Amino acid sequence: MSLTFDIFLLLYLIAAALVVARAKDLLAASIVFSSYGLALCLLWQYRGAPDVAMTEAAVGAGITTVLFLVAIGRTTRREK
Amino acid sequence: MIGVGDIRFATIVVLAAAGAAFFLLGTVGLLRLPDFFSRVHAATKCDTVGAGLLLTALIVLNGAEPSTAKIIVLAGLVLLSSPTTGHALARAAHRTGLVPWHAEEE
Amino acid sequence: MRRPIAISLAFLAAVPLLAGVAGLPVHGDPSAPVHTHVSARYIEHGVEEAGASNLVTGVLLNYRGLDAAGEVTVIFTALIAVLAVLTVASTRDADASNHDGRVRRSDADRRHPDHPVSPIVHFVVRLIAPFTALYAAYVILHGHVTPGGGFQGGAILGGLFIALTMVLGKERTRPLVRPVLAPWMQGAAVLTFAAVGAVGALLTGVYLGFPVDPSLRIVRDLMLIALEVGIALGGAAVLAMIFLQMEAS
Incomplete structure (x- = not known):
């Protein structure tokens, strides 16, 4: 059961990373990257690393997304 | 004999089944509903009622433990933050001039 | 033609990497070097040697204190670079608008003048803010016992500052970071590491050395907590400054 959950999260991480890399819409890429951070946070917590999970939740899923959104707001939403 | x-x-x-059902319905709504406002409406139900019911199930499962207090606080936070998020999203969309979807008239 | 070359180069680069992975010990193998050397020492003696019940903090700040010091220096340098780029961009924008003869409108004007922040969001953020601050303080100060610490608590503080700035406006939150204090807060992590390192050098003769003697236990705990607070202030200041600078320009 635990292995299934691990594999599901890891597959999700790979898929999200591919979407982020391929997306032309930077806003969508930021949101998917935020969900990537959330999945990674779950995986850290599940693997017994709560310290890293807290950092990932605060920085990866939270603040990075805000900074990306501010940057997109100041520049352009579409990748050339 | 049915015991306590x-x-x-x-x-x-x-409680857990109802919470999961709300998540399922919310996800279906997020994918199937026609415009931004109705999708936000569906997604907010997911977070508020779905997560709320699941956390309530966890409270019952945990029993009278000190850690149950943390789950109660968590449930309160979800009940507070998730509708606010939905409201902020819908308000921002309305402010930027997004027109709600209407069924085509004859 | 370039694509096949790129693909074959990628595969060629993968071969030594995979060979390297094949040479690693099996994951979770108890006889792997990582489990027989430092980890065993950390787990067996970490609590009394490093003075932190949370082994992660003990390793991060005590055993590997120099690495953490280097880490915060890197983050601080990155902040300087980002601020330098953003400040140049914003002064150039300001110059350009001055040359046009246009009056530069304030941020509040430029954003929807007659559309203030939703009262609901305003209320909820103000309601949650003190609890978030309390949680951040708990994570920072309790980091040597439970999961968490300076980096995590600093990130929570920075996030709280960003949320407050978005809701209350820069005019209300900017005074929290006084111009006199701002540079000290941005450098807080690096400066704290230097100060604690100097104290350690005085006590043990080694830079960032921690006294092991049980009678100096309180000193060691204070050093750890000072490091946590310094890292937290520095981290929060880095995140808040990047956000403020991006919003300003």
């Missing part, structure tokens, strides 16, 4: 434990177990199952 059975009733508790049944409560947990019902």
Whole structure:
């Protein structure tokens, strides 16, 4: 059961990373990257690393997304 | 004989199943509904009621433990933050001039 | 033609990497070097040697204190670079608008003048803010016992500052970071590491050395907590400054 959950999260991480890399819409890429951070946070917590999970939740899923959104707001939403 | 434990177990199952059902319906709504406002409406139900019911199930499952207080605080936070998020999203969309979807008239 | 070359180069680069992975010990193998050397020492003696019940903090700040010091220096340098780029961009924008003869409108004007922040969001953020601050302080100060610490608590503080700035406006939150204090807060992590390192050098003769003697236990705990607070202030200041600078320009 635990292995299934691990594999599901890891597959999700790979898929999200591919979407982020391929997306032309930077806003969508930021949101998917935020969900990537959330999945990674779950995986850290599940693997017994709560310290890293807290950092990932605060920085990866939270603040990075805000900074990306501010940057997109100041520049352009579409990748050339 | 139905004991207290059975009733508790049944409560947990019902609450968790209802929470999961709300998540399922919310996800279906997010994918199928026609415009931004209705999708936000569906997605907010997911977070508020779905997560709220699941956390309530966890409260019953955990029993009278110190850690249950943390789950109660967590449930309160979800009940507070998730509708606010939905409201902020819908308001921002309305402010930027997004027109709600209407069914085509004859 | 370039694509096949790129693909074959990628595969060629993968071969030594995979060979390297094949040479690693099996994951979770108890006889792997990582489990027989430092980890065993950390787990067996970490609590009394490093003075932190949370082994992660003990390793991060005590055993590997120099690495953490280097880490915060890197983050601080990155902040300087980002601020330098953003400040140049914003002064150039300001110059350009001055040359046009246009009056530069304030941020509040430029954003929807007659559309203030939703009262609901305003209320909820103000309601949650003190609890978030309390949680951040708990994570920072309790970091040597439970999961968490300076980096995590600093990130929570920075996030709280960003949320407050978005809701209350820069005019209300900017005074929290006084111009006199701002540079000290941005450098807080690096400066704290230097100060604690100097104290350690005085006590043990080694830079960032921690006294092991049980009678100096309180000193060691204070050093750890000072490091946590310094890292937290520095981290929060880094995140808040990047956000403020991006919003300003």
